[in-house]
Amino acid sequence: MSKADPPRSAEAPLLTRKFPVRHASPCDDCTARTLSFCNVLEDQEFERLSAIVSARAFEMGQTIVQEGDEAEYLLNVTSGTLKIFRALPDGRIQIVGFLNEGDFLGVPATSAYAVSAEAVTPVEMCAFPRRSFDRLLNEYPTLERRLFELATNEVAAARDHMLLLGRKTARERVASFLLTMAQKRPCGHGAGAESRVSLPMARTEIADYLGLTIETVSRTLSALRKENIIALESANELVLSRLDALRLIAAGDG
Amino acid sequence: MSKADPPRSAEAPLLTRKFPVRHASPCDDCTARTLSFCNVLEDQEFERLSAIVSARAFEMGQTIVQEGDEAEYLLNVTSGTLKIFRALPDGRIQIVGFLNEGDFLGVPATSAYAVSAEAVTPVEMCAFPRRSFDRLLNEYPTLERRLFELATNEVAAARDHMLLLGRKTARERVASFLLTMAQKRPCGHGAGAESRVSLPMARTEIADYLGLTIETVSRTLSALRKENIIALESANELVLSRLDALRLIAAGDG
DNA sequence: CGATATCTTGAGGAATCTCAATACTAGTGG
DNA sequence: CCACTAGTATTGAGATTCCTCAAGATATCG
Numbered sequence: 001m002s003k004a005d006p007p008r009s010a011e012a013p014l015l016t017r018k019f020p021v022r023h024a025s026p027c028d029d030c031t032a033r034t035l036s037f038c039n040v041l042e043d044q045e046f047e048r049l050s051a052i053v054s055a056r057a058f059e060m061g062q063t064i065v066q067e068g069d070e071a072e073y074l075l076n077v078t079s080g081t082l083k084i085f086r087a088l089p090d091g092r093i094q095i096v097g098f099l100n101e102g103d104f105l106g107v108p109a110t111s112a113y114a115v116s117a118e119a120v121t122p123v124e125m126c127a128f129p130r131r132s133f134d135r136l137l138n139e140y141p142t143l144e145r146r147l148f149e150l151a152t153n154e155v156a157a158a159r160d161h162m163l164l165l166g167r168k169t170a171r172e173r174v175a176s177f178l179l180t181m182a183q184k185r186p187c188g189h190g191a192g193a194e195s196r197v198s199l200p201m202a203r204t205e206i207a208d209y210l211g212l213t214i215e216t217v218s219r220t221l222s223a224l225r226k227e228n229i230i231a232l233e234s235a236n237e238l239v240l241s242r243l244d245a246l247r248l249i250a251a252g253d254g
Numbered sequence: 255m256s257k258a259d260p261p262r263s264a265e266a267p268l269l270t271r272k273f274p275v276r277h278a279s280p281c282d283d284c285t286a287r288t289l290s291f292c293n294v295l296e297d298q299e300f301e302r303l304s305a306i307v308s309a310r311a312f313e314m315g316q317t318i319v320q321e322g323d324e325a326e327y328l329l330n331v332t333s334g335t336l337k338i339f340r341a342l343p344d345g346r347i348q349i350v351g352f353l354n355e356g357d358f359l360g361v362p363a364t365s366a367y368a369v370s371a372e373a374v375t376p377v378e379m380c381a382f383p384r385r386s387f388d389r390l391l392n393e394y395p396t397l398e399r400r401l402f403e404l405a406t407n408e409v410a411a412a413r414d415h416m417l418l419l420g421r422k423t424a425r426e427r428v429a430s431f432l433l434t435m436a437q438k439r440p441c442g443h444g445a446g447a448e449s450r451v452s453l454p455m456a457r458t459e460i461a462d463y464l465g466l467t468i469e470t471v472s473r474t475l476s477a478l479r480k481e482n483i484i485a486l487e488s489a490n491e492l493v494l495s496r497l498d499a500l501r502l503i504a505a506g507d508g
Numbered sequence: 509c510g511a512t513a514t515c516t517t518g519a520g521g522a523a524t525c526t527c528a529a530t531a532c533t534a535g536t537g538g
Numbered sequence: 539c540c541a542c543t544a545g546t547a548t549t550g551a552g553a554t555t556c557c558t559c560a561a562g563a564t565a566t567c568g
Contacts, residue, residue, distance in 0.1 A: 086417045088506040094417040107406050114410050141395055148398065151405040152361045156368050158412035163340045163348040165419035166465030170556070203515065211420030213557055218516055235515060235565075252342040424524070457547060467525055472548055489533080489547060509568100516563065524555080531548065538541080 026055035026126055032078040035102025040146045045136075052132040056125045058082075064117040064125070065105070071113050073127040074106035080123035081200040084115045085208065095209040097157070098201065100184065104150055106130070108137055121200045165211045168252065173210040174220040175249035178230065182240055195240045203235075279304035280380055286332040289356025294400045299390075306386040310379045312336075318371040318379070319359070325367050327381040328360035334377035335454040338369040339462065349463040351411070352455065354438065358404055360384070362391055374455045419465045422506065427464040428474040429503035432484065436494055449494045457489075 027050035033039060038049055056075070058064055064075070064082060077099050084105065085095040096115060099105060105117055108130070137144050164173055182195040199206070207214045221238075224230045229246055231239040240246055248254035281304035287293060292303055310329070312318055318329070318336060331353050338359065339349040350369060353359060359371055362384070391398050418427055436449040453460070461468045475492075478484045483500055485493040494500055502508035 086413060088417070088421060090506050092421045092506065094420040096413045096416050107409075109403070110406065115413060141398070144395070144398065144402065148402040148405060149363070151402060151409060152364065155361075155405060155408050155412060158409060158416065159340060159350045159369060162350050162412065162415055162419055163342070165416055166348040166462075167342060167346045208420075214515080215517085215558085216556060219556095222516070252344050252346065468547080469526085469549085470524060473524095476548070511568085512566085514563100514565075516561105518559105518561080520558085520560105522555105522557075524553105526553070527551090529548105529550080531546100533546075534544090536541100536543075538539100 025050035026053055026078075030078055030126070032076070032101045036076055036078075037102075037104055037143070037146050037150060038076075040142050041140065042142075045140050045143070048136060049128070052128055052136075053126045056127050058119040058123040058125070060119055060122050062119045062123075064119060064123070065113045065115075067113055067116045069113050071106055071111055071130055074104070074108065074130055074133050075125045075127050077101055077103045077105070078124045078126055081120040082117050082123050083120050083201065083205055083209075084117045086115055093208045094211065095205060096161070097154075098209070104147070108134055108147065120202075120205060170210075170212055170216050170220050171223070171254075172249055172252055173212065174206075174217060174224070175246045175254070177206065177210055178238075178240055179243075179246055179250050182243075193243055195243055197238055197240060199236045199238070280307055280309035280332075284332055284380070286330070286355045290330055290332075291356075291358055291397070291400050291404060292330075294396050295394065296396075299394050299397070302390060303382070306382055306390075307380045310381050312373040312377040312379070314373055314376055316373045316377075318373060318377070319367045319369075321367055321370045323367050325360055325365055325384055328358070328362065328384055328387050329379045329381050331355055331357045331359070332378045332380055335374040336371050336377050337374050337455065337459060337463075338371045340369055347462045348465065349459060350415070351408075352463070358401070362388055362401060374459060424464075424466055424470050424474050425477070425508075426503055426506055427466065428460075428471060428478070429500045429508070431460065431464055432492075432494055433497075433500055433504050436497075447497055449497055451492055451494060453490045453492070 027033065027038075027046070030036075038046060041049060055078075058080075065071075067086060079101055082099050082105075083095045084097050084099060085093050087093045098120065099117075105125075106113065137147070164176055168176065178197060181199060182197045201209075203214045203217050206212075207217045210217065212220075221230070221232070224246075225232055227245075229240075229242045229249075231241055233239065245254060281287065281292070281300070284290075292300060295303060309332075312334075319325075321340060333355055336353050336359075337349045338351050338353065339347050341347045352374065353371075359379075360367065391401070418430055422430065432451060435453060436451045455463075457468045457471050460466075461471045464471065466474075475484070475486070478500075479486055481499075483494075483496045483503075485495055487493065499508060
């Protein structure tokens with residue numbers, strides 16, 4: 001369902017470092033570096049960070065961390081998409097976010113993961129042992145400031161999503177979701193009247209994110225399609241043909 | 255409908271400071287100090303903070319800040335309860351949190367408020383000009399660390415609430431809410447089989463917090479009362495008679 | 509090209525919402 | 539001190555949205 005990650009062989013930006021690398025670090029050819037929290041670090045600081053990092057790869061569907069587990073590592077997404085979610089004892093699930101390249105997973109100075117995480121597509125991450133990372137955090141205020149900034153962004157996003165879950169209709173939720181996805185990955189032109197979106201996640205995952213059932217998501221997409229507001233090239237590749245209409249719906253005015 | 259704040263005249267803990275106070279600061283007899291973010295500061299740091307603070311009072315129902323307004327001040331609750339919420343153009347509201355004594359409102363280094371805030375009861379706050387506060391934040395890593403900690407707590411709380419809004423039934427939402435309220439203000443005994451709760455907010459506000467209507471909240475409370483799981487002394491004073499049952503319901507097992 | 513998983517569509521049912529009436533509470537004035 | 543008023547909460551009945559269960563369509567992969 002999702003497009004496999006393209007082989008980024010030749011075009012990987014080669015960071016030519018001035019000093020001999022201690023031992024080849026996964027950071028050396030990290031494509032997420034410019035997006036990620038580590039982009040605030042000075043060269044020397046970055047060296048320290050890359051000295052404690054190790055790369056991880058997860059297959060689609062694989063569990064990355066589990067709610068309540070000891071938070072041995074803090075993780076950073078270098079490629080792919082993963083979902084973070086909370087679950088009720090009877091299996092009901094609420095996805096509280098999708099993470100992409102450059103996004104951070106885990107809370108410094110917190111001993112247990114508060115959410116579970118699972119790979120939506122094949123995922124590559126870099127892992128920092130929490131203790132070492134906490135130590136660096138103490139030394140580098142820039143780093144802490146950056147993570148603080150990320151945390152406040154998350155709070156804002158979470159509140160947006162609370163409004164969606166608590167007060168929006170199915171139609172409004174789906175429209176909001178599509179717009180968010182279009183914004184996240186500006187494939188093609190910017191704020192035109194039209195935009196393409198490719199959804200890496202399955203319908204079930206959209207449903208679990210929007211607090212709906214898979215059927216309602218499907219029906220709502222079909223309805224939007226019949227109204228020519230969106231078009232489905234395939235189940236996961238779609239075109240937002242009338243962004244204006246979608247925006248109105250998402251805001252509750254449609 | 256809420257009980258007016260009791261006159262805390264004589265019993266205010268008098269902080270005897272070693273050095274002559276510059277000019278009497280609202281912090282001098284602040285009852286929220288031990289609860290608040292400022293409890294991490296050294297004496298000297300605290301002096302600097304109290305030099306830029308000013309006290310504010312709001313009547314019940316009064317608007318404190320509005321979504322989108324320039325964030326001139328960061329605020330800290332010293333007494334009372336307020337709600338923070340986001341709204342849709344057509345008036346639908348989602349309350350994303352209630353703040354009490356010691357809670358912080360506003361995001362450092364952010365120029366506009368992301369949510370609106372309104373006094374649920376009479377509210378007293380202390381206000382820090384954002385620019386001055388940001389400057390202190392740069393100087394005192396402890397302070398920044400503390401606010402970071404608060405932000406991560408908020409993220410966790412927000413995710414909990416997303417699970418509630420997206421996946422819990424009305425009954426489960428109300429049960430969860432009552433338990434949270436009981437935990438917040440441990441009036442009486444700790445983890446006994448019974449607990450009293452006084453709700454400072456109106457039914458509408460509970461509904462807007464839980465993503466329900468006022469009628470559903472009312473009906474659900476009545477149902478719980480008929481099952482002898484709770485008892486209502488008055489509309490806003492109630493007793494959780496069977497905490498165990500309530501916990502089962504809240505978790506989705508009831 | 510067939511098997512399996514995912515997605516879409518349909519029909520009926522349940523939870524919650526909407527609209528409306530009644531009951532309660534607190535504050536006001538006689 | 540009691541009745542009145544206004545605001546708030548509760549209860550009821552019907553409508554609606556979304557969910558559940560079930561079948562059919564489409565896509566993916568060997």
